Amino acid sequence: MHIHHSQLEVRTDGKATYEITNDVQDKIDKSGVRNGIATIFVQHTSCSLTMMENAAPAARRDVEKFFEKLVPEDADYEHDDEGPDDMPSHIRMVLTRTSETVPIVDGKMQLGTWQGIFLFEHRRAPHRRRVHLTMVGD
Amino acid sequence: MHIHHSQLEVRTDGKATYEITNDVQDKIDKSGVRNGIATIFVQHTSCSLTMMENAAPAARRDVEKFFEKLVPEDADYEHDDEGPDDMPSHIRMVLTRTSETVPIVDGKMQLGTWQGIFLFEHRRAPHRRRVHLTMVGD
Amino acid sequence: MHIHHSQLEVRTDGKATYEITNDVQDKIDKSGVRNGIATIFVQHTSCSLTMMENAAPAARRDVEKFFEKLVPEDADYEHDDEGPDDMPSHIRMVLTRTSETVPIVDGKMQLGTWQGIFLFEHRRAPHRRRVHLTMVGD
Numbered sequence A, B, C: 001m002h003i004h005h006s007q008l009e010v011r012t013d014g015k016a017t018y019e020i021t022n023d024v025q026d027k028i029d030k031s032g033v034r035n036g037i038a039t040i041f042v043q044h045t046s047c048s049l050t051m052m053e054n055a056a057p058a059a060r061r062d063v064e065k066f067f068e069k070l071v072p073e074d075a076d077y078e079h080d081d082e083g084p085d086d087m088p089s090h091i092r093m094v095l096t097r098t099s100e101t102v103p104i105v106d107g108k109m110q111l112g113t114w115q116g117i118f119l120f121e122h123r124r125a126p127h128r129r130r131v132h133l134t135m136v137g138d
Helices: A021-031 A057-070 A086-095 B021-031 B057-070 B086-095 C021-031 C057-070 C086-095
Strands: A002-013 A016-019 A035-042 A047-053 A099-105 A115-121 A126-137 B002-013 B016-019 B035-042 B047-053 B099-105 B115-121 B126-137 C002-013 C016-019 C035-042 C047-053 C099-105 C115-121 C126-137
Touching: A002 A016, A002 A021, A002 A115, A002 C035, A016 A057, A021 A035, A021 A115, A021 A126, A035 A047, A035 B002, A035 B126, A035 C099, A047 A057, A047 A086, A047 A099, A047 A126, A047 B086, A057 A086, A057 B086, A086 C047, A086 C057, A099 B035, A099 B099, A099 C099, A115 A126, A126 C035, B002 B016, B002 B021, B002 B115, B016 B057, B021 B035, B021 B115, B021 B126, B035 B047, B035 C002, B035 C126, B047 B057, B047 B086, B047 B099, B047 B126, B047 C086, B057 B086, B057 C086, B099 C035, B099 C099, B115 B126, C002 C016, C002 C021, C002 C115, C016 C057, C021 C035, C021 C115, C021 C126, C035 C047, C047 C057, C047 C086, C047 C099, C047 C126, C057 C086, C115 C126
Parallel strands: none
Antiparallel strands: A002 A126, A016 A115, A035 A099, A035 A126, A047 A115, B002 B126, B016 B115, B035 B099, B035 B126, B047 B115, C002 C126, C016 C115, C035 C099, C035 C126, C047 C115
């Protein structure tokens, strides 16, 4: 049994969901871990990791619209140093997730049929986002 | 140290929370892992895994009512292929969780006094839900 | 490769976020694990674990204000045995998180520049909160 670390860089271009399922699976393939778990950890406080329906782009747009309305840019925030999308990005992150741990069997993540892994970007400007992966297993 | 995989099937009958704490503990007992971690992973995008107060059914009904109001069925969603409860189910899932990792000591999950593990069903129709468990430890 | 368990007690004094990043790192230092993962698990249903922006106290106050408005104490809850902050505390917990798993490389948690680990207290009265840590690695 061993530990394998790996990193992904995800380039984002505004508020949206960016699928990273295949990138994560590629890193697992390279790690040689066939049986165990993969922890996916986003190293930021203004974007999130989320599992999501991967077949329907309209569903993803509805998720984005929902968060836009739930955590509006024009609310009265005390912290607004970096523009109107700054504070909502931190709140969206708290409402969603930073890490997920996914089982690996026969070298493959055990996702359900419609499950994809997404980086959920909450900032307007382009960013390079770092995602740390740790595989534990044989 | 070893890896042990196991699966649960949870039959749901409409929007509600279904406790699976004892089912998860049974699978840990069978795995023989006495010291380590258990990752619980729901393989769906229209139901969630959540920890919850396990002693008060009224508290669970209040949680369900809150989500019904926060993510209403009658909002104007672009994605509505599978009926009015489809899109809200994906948003509820993003707002909650897909996996949790729980410590195991002396063969027992280290839950707090009032903590239970629940599958949170977001669809109206009956479903068979798959939960993948991975134990890592001795 | 081994498993190391450890516990933190966090004293809280009302609704707020309490940073525990250094306490978690101290326990990892003591565990001797230099390469692996750390699972942080909160053993309660009325407070949460959350990653958050650690440099701006105003950002944390905005998060707290947001949750106060999203899950108000004066809504009409069925479960109110323990006062007006009881039911909102369980809903806030469901909307946030109970566990996170963080990578460890060279003995250090691989957090991003602005990431801190926080206990998010949802009750008004002072509490002693238990956080269970499990390190898996070499």
